[in-house]
Amino acid sequence: MNETVLWQETIQPGASWSHVLKRGTALRMTDLEGGANVGGIFYNFECPTERYNMPDTLKAQHIARLTTGFVLYSDMGRILLSVIGDTVGWHDPIGGTSNRKMVESNYGPSSYQQDRNGYHKNGRDGFLVELGKWGLGPRDLVANVNLFSRVDVSDDGTMSFAPENSKAGDLIDLRAEMNVLAILNTCQHPLDPNPKYEPKAVQVSIRSVAAATLDDPCRVSRPENGRGFTLTERYFL
Amino acid sequence: MSATMTTGRNLVESKLYPAAAIYRHVINAGDPWIYEIKKGQYFRIVDLHGNQAVDTLFYNAHDYSDRYSAQDTIQQQHNIYLTTGTKLMSTEGTVLLTIVADTCGRHDTLGGACANESNMVRYAIEKRYMHACRSSFLKAVIEWDHGMSKRDITSNINFFMNVPVTPEGKLTFDDGISEPGKYVEMRAEIDVLALISNCPQLNNPCNAYNPTPVEVLIWTAEL
Numbered sequence: 001m002n003e004t005v006l007w008q009e010t011i012q013p014g015a016s017w018s019h020v021l022k023r024g025t026a027l028r029m030t031d032l033e034g035g036a037n038v039g040g041i042f043y044n045f046e047c048p049t050e051r052y053n054m055p056d057t058l059k060a061q062h063i064a065r066l067t068t069g070f071v072l073y074s075d076m077g078r079i080l081l082s083v084i085g086d087t088v089g090w091h092d093p094i095g096g097t098s099n100r101k102m103v104e105s106n107y108g109p110s111s112y113q114q115d116r117n118g119y120h121k122n123g124r125d126g127f128l129v130e131l132g133k134w135g136l137g138p139r140d141l142v143a144n145v146n147l148f149s150r151v152d153v154s155d156d157g158t159m160s161f162a163p164e165n166s167k168a169g170d171l172i173d174l175r176a177e178m179n180v181l182a183i184l185n186t187c188q189h190p191l192d193p194n195p196k197y198e199p200k201a202v203q204v205s206i207r208s209v210a211a212a213t214l215d216d217p218c219r220v221s222r223p224e225n226g227r228g229f230t231l232t233e234r235y236f237l
Numbered sequence: 238m239s240a241t242m243t244t245g246r247n248l249v250e251s252k253l254y255p256a257a258a259i260y261r262h263v264i265n266a267g268d269p270w271i272y273e274i275k276k277g278q279y280f281r282i283v284d285l286h287g288n289q290a291v292d293t294l295f296y297n298a299h300d301y302s303d304r305y306s307a308q309d310t311i312q313q314q315h316n317i318y319l320t321t322g323t324k325l326m327s328t329e330g331t332v333l334l335t336i337v338a339d340t341c342g343r344h345d346t347l348g349g350a351c352a353n354e355s356n357m358v359r360y361a362i363e364k365r366y367m368h369a370c371r372s373s374f375l376k377a378v379i380e381w382d383h384g385m386s387k388r389d390i391t392s393n394i395n396f397f398m399n400v401p402v403t404p405e406g407k408l409t410f411d412d413g414i415s416e417p418g419k420y421v422e423m424r425a426e427i428d429v430l431a432l433i434s435n436c437p438q439l440n441n442p443c444n445a446y447n448p449t450p451v452e453v454l455i456w457t458a459e460l
Binding site for chain 1: 306308318349352353359371388402410
């Protein structure tokens with residue numbers, strides 16, 4: 001993706017962030033140090049009751065991981081985002097997010113009074129505060145993705161966090177197929193066994209990109225995705 | 238965090254007799270059902286004919302924004318399958334219900350519910366007009382008339398469905414492991430609202446292309 005960077009920013013460790021990704025742009029996220037995690041939930045900005053749907057994303061593509069060629073579906077049969085580039089190979093769509101109680105139990109007590117802006121953040125509160133800025137709330141909190149993280153599932157269903165999944169400089173490119181409200185935070189993965197509070201910074205950059213062509217890898221990767229693109233394109237007609 | 242239950246099928250029979258239930262209802266194939274279950278009550282779903290997908294959501298009966306969370310549920314037990322011992326968690330970290338008996342042994346919470354729109358993607362655009370779970374969910378919450386809407390329809394449980402994840406990160410829809418008469422039973426840990434769509438899906442083999450009725454039963458708190 002060589003298109004001009006329109007703007008870029010570094011999301012601080014443990015921070016939350018939001019932006020309306022315009023159709024025709026792509027969001028690149030870069031893991032600056034290695035071991036980053038980006039929790040994300042995505043909405044149709046024009047009608048936020050249409051939002052990222054974990055089961056529809058998984059079952060349309062028969063996947064429990066995200067990488068190049070796969071897409072993120074809304075609950076309305078449309079594609080919010082396409083993964084058009086990825087150097088990691090596995091991003092987790094099932095592990096969920098952390099909460100206040102978990103973060104306190106994992107990393108010990110922390111408060112603004114004691115730690116000022118270094119106080120320990122958690123994913124759930126990060127999502128809720130960022131959703132609140134757009135007039136959304138707990139009823140809009142749905143299953144999230146965890147970019148840069150990997151959760152393996154064994155035969156008996158046991159979930160395990162894969163350490164060192166993402167290295168310094170690894171990146172993922174998400175092309176916006178609709179005008180997408182992206183709600184992100186850089187809190188640690190809920191299954192990360194690291195005993196220390198060590199969330200990582202992530203660089204985000206926005207570029208203009210061409211629309212998906214007829215032979216776009218995300219469109220042709222599965223017949224389901226071909227229909228998903230058709231339904232998404234019809235929305236704008 | 239500790240993994241309290243990490244094994245697969247945890248087959249446990251209930252000691253409760255259907256004749257002693259305070260409520261019994263057969264949910265016809267393709268129909269929704271919505272009902273309040275009180276704290277301490279036991280709630281059983283019986284797969285009357287085998288391998289019927291029972292798409293189920295739960296809510297804190299006093300705050301519907303505090304609702305079943307598939308991700309919190311699998312995360313707290315470090316296992317994607319629901320069976321005896323599984324605590325059904327809410328978005329607020331509340332235990333809504335605990336599975337106390339299970340003669341099927343494995344239930345899915347990653348596959349979600351069918352919808353007109355997801356059927357269009359998965360099968361064919363012409364499938365839009367087939368009856369689907371998320372329409373049943375919507376109809377039920379509208380008729381419930383307590384201010385619920387599409388925002389309240391979140392990722393559900395599929396009781397009696399077998400949806401394994403492979404080491405390569407593939408999601409597979411395996412043959413069912415349920416049979417006629419298999420059941421799952423839960424104890425409500427708080428007052429909950431239960432919402433079921435007895436799945437009308439005709440496009441995949443999960444229910445042998447033949448949706449069938451299921452029975453729900455409720456017992457009072459004391460055994």
